[in-house]
Amino acid sequence: MAVTHIVLFKFKSAVPSDVISDLCAQVILLKDNCLNPSTNKPYIKSFVGGQDHSPEGLQDGMTHGFVAVFETLQDRDYYVSTDPVHLALGKKLGEVLEKVQVIDFTSSD
Template identity: 45%
Template structure:
């Protein structure tokens, strides 16, 4: 069953805009960098991401949301726990990200 993976960042206050942009570019590049260990092909579908522009004021300081899609929970679990490209990406955020929210869901499962 399809799994949507929603990640929202809050960058540290003094991080320069070019470093924020670079981190966002690296996040979006995971769609081609993450390769499935069995098929040898990219397995993460990136729906996009960018700077929040909601006018509701409910962001609680979170600024940059991203949406990824996985074919199933097994692929999502590999991505989260074992994918070397994802692990390298997470390690690159230490100095620039203050807070991360992650939400996963399968459509129609309540």
């Protein structure tokens, strides 16, 4: 059962574009940098994301989106509450984000 973790960001208007680009690159690198404490190997199955370019106009101010897929709920829970790499980046992001939305769902494949 895969767990899909979707995160949407709205950066503060004063944040320079190069800072946003660097932080977004760091988010994508979480796939390689977040390691299972038992195996010391990456545990995120996939991680993609980037800047919004939808023509629908339904973004509600969100500018960037990211999708991570975890093999288990336990992996997702470790990532969200304990993983030191994720938590450290979350602190950095917290300083420059105006708004964050997160939704997770479990699929059977």
